[in-house]
Amino acid sequence: MDFNDTPQEAAFRAEARAWLAAHAPAHEMPRGVRLDDADEAARGRAWMRELYDGGWAGLTFPKALGGRGLSGIEAVIFAEEEGRYYLPKGPFTAIGTGMALPVIARHGTDEQRARFIEPTLKGDLTWCQLFSEPSAGSDLAALRTKAVRADDGSGDWIVNGQKVWSSWAHLTDWGILVVRTDPSVPKHKGLTFFVVDMKTPGIETRPIRQISGMSEFNETFLTDVRIPDANRIGAEGEGWACCMTVLMGERLGSGAHRSGVEPLIEAAAKTPDGHGGTMLDDRAVRQALAETLADERGQNHFQARLRTMVSKGENPGAMAGMIKLAYAGRQQKILGLGMELRGLDAIAPLPGDSFTPDLQYDYIYSVVMRIAGGADEVLRNQIAERVLGMPGDVRMDKDVPFDQLK
Numbered sequence: 001m002d003f004n005d006t007p008q009e010a011a012f013r014a015e016a017r018a019w020l021a022a023h024a025p026a027h028e029m030p031r032g033v034r035l036d037d038a039d040e041a042a043r044g045r046a047w048m049r050e051l052y053d054g055g056w057a058g059l060t061f062p063k064a065l066g067g068r069g070l071s072g073i074e075a076v077i078f079a080e081e082e083g084r085y086y087l088p089k090g091p092f093t094a095i096g097t098g099m100a101l102p103v104i105a106r107h108g109t110d111e112q113r114a115r116f117i118e119p120t121l122k123g124d125l126t127w128c129q130l131f132s133e134p135s136a137g138s139d140l141a142a143l144r145t146k147a148v149r150a151d152d153g154s155g156d157w158i159v160n161g162q163k164v165w166s167s168w169a170h171l172t173d174w175g176i177l178v179v180r181t182d183p184s185v186p187k188h189k190g191l192t193f194f195v196v197d198m199k200t201p202g203i204e205t206r207p208i209r210q211i212s213g214m215s216e217f218n219e220t221f222l223t224d225v226r227i228p229d230a231n232r233i234g235a236e237g238e239g240w241a242c243c244m245t246v247l248m249g250e251r252l253g254s255g256a257h258r259s260g261v262e263p264l265i266e267a268a269a270k271t272p273d274g275h276g277g278t279m280l281d282d283r284a285v286r287q288a289l290a291e292t293l294a295d296e297r298g299q300n301h302f303q304a305r306l307r308t309m310v311s312k313g314e315n316p317g318a319m320a321g322m323i324k325l326a327y328a329g330r331q332q333k334i335l336g337l338g339m340e341l342r343g344l345d346a347i348a349p350l351p352g353d354s355f356t357p358d359l360q361y362d363y364i365y366s367v368v369m370r371i372a373g374g375a376d377e378v379l380r381n382q383i384a385e386r387v388l389g390m391p392g393d394v395r396m397d398k399d400v401p402f403d404q405l406k
């Protein structure tokens with residue numbers, strides 16, 4: 001198999017690289033400091049606008065909807081090149097382009113596509129994901145937030161319930177929301193999918209304070225929230241199919257943006273080893289870096305393959321979970337290696353060292369990637385059953401109406 005770019009891909013890469021060199025540096029985030037959430041969100045919007053104006057937003061979306069109609073391979077090439085810069089690509093941008101837009105493109109109406117896709121690509125609309133609940137995380141289909149039709153004949157829906165871990169819900173414009181509309185059928189069948197304006201009366205976000213000092217995610221309470229039927233994505237009771245499209249986008253997008261290993265190689269090459277050389281002269285260090293770089297490259301190729309399947313209309317199914325599973329574990333390993341390479345400086349960075357504080361933060365944060373977007377254990381179950389064809393878990397609640405579950 002030839003892993004090198006074809007001549008067309010090489011030309012595309014050169015074009016992307018030249019554009020990024022001219023536009024990305026002005027948007028890079030400062031190193032070694034944690035920005036206020038609102039500041040980071042504003043920078044994310046500005047970078048999205050720059051991408052849109054330059055013709056680099058929504059590469060795989062049709063031109064008529066503001067995208068470029070390119071293939072998954074080109075999207076991966078652009079992500080690789082973009083990953084050379086430290087850009088504000090937080091979840092507020094990934095949830096919009098990687099989760100909300102694929103579900104609207106695939107399950108929405110023409111009117112919904114026209115209403116949401118281009119404004120999102122421009123950075124005018126940002127999104128949060130209102131899926132998880134206090135007793136529905138890995139088992140998302142157990143969710144209890146419910147929607148019933150308003151009794152005034154308007155066709156509107158009235159939503160009540162609570163979501164949790166809603167990243168950036170306090171700063172985003174719209175949410176993708178899954179709720180139960182029919183509790184009399186088994187749990188996966190009674191769900192319906194909506195988009196909701198986060199300014200709708202009855203939505204209250206309460207930020208959760210994290211150990212890092214940040215408050216990226218929230219508890220979101222929905223009390224008598226009125227949602228017009230025009231904001232329903234897909235048919236009533238077909239919400240689970242929409243959720244699968246969202247989760248596939250989330251998993252396929254894992255790690256698409258930034259190389260974890262290359263900055264470490266650069267840092268090792270600059271770190272004195274105390275014997276007149278650098279850390280990169282140490283064979284064990286070189287081997288560890290080479291192994292993780294090989295893992296990363298392998299994943300990038302696999303990711304390109306799956307994205308190409310998606311851009312051809314094929315469904316990679318549970319294979320998308322392999323990307324997320326491999327990425328989360330590797331990221332934790334790479335960052336742990338980075339901390340080891342810094343030695344004592346990893347615990348107490350020297351004044352003026354802007355690399356290590358980012359590394360410390362990313363190292364602590366790497367743990368959450370093993371939970372967010374599907375926990376390791378749950379993804380392993382799915383891969384075992386649906387990719388490897390191993391026997392399924394015992395699921396007592398599969399065919400039981402939700403309102404009869406104990």
Ligand SMILES: Cc1cc2nc3c(=O)[nH]c(=O)nc-3n(C[C@H](O)[C@H](O)[C@H](O)COP(=O)(O)OP(=O)(O)OC[C@H]3O[C@@H](n4cnc5c(N)ncnc54)[C@H](O)[C@@H]3O)c2cc1C
Nearest residue numbers: 129130131132137138165166167368371372373375377378
């Ligand atoms: C940083 C971060 C951001 C997030 N952002 C969002 C967001 O924006 N919107 C949103 O809706 N949600 C968000 N989440 C929530 C995330 O989707 C859930 O945390 C995740 O699905 C796991 O659910 P849970 O936390 O309820 O854990 P649980 O489902 O309670 O799992 C707890 C543990 O049990 C294990 N486990 C559960 N079921 C099984 C099983 N069948 N077999 C084996 N082991 C099992 C899990 O692997 C895990 O280790 C975010 C989470 C994190 C960490």
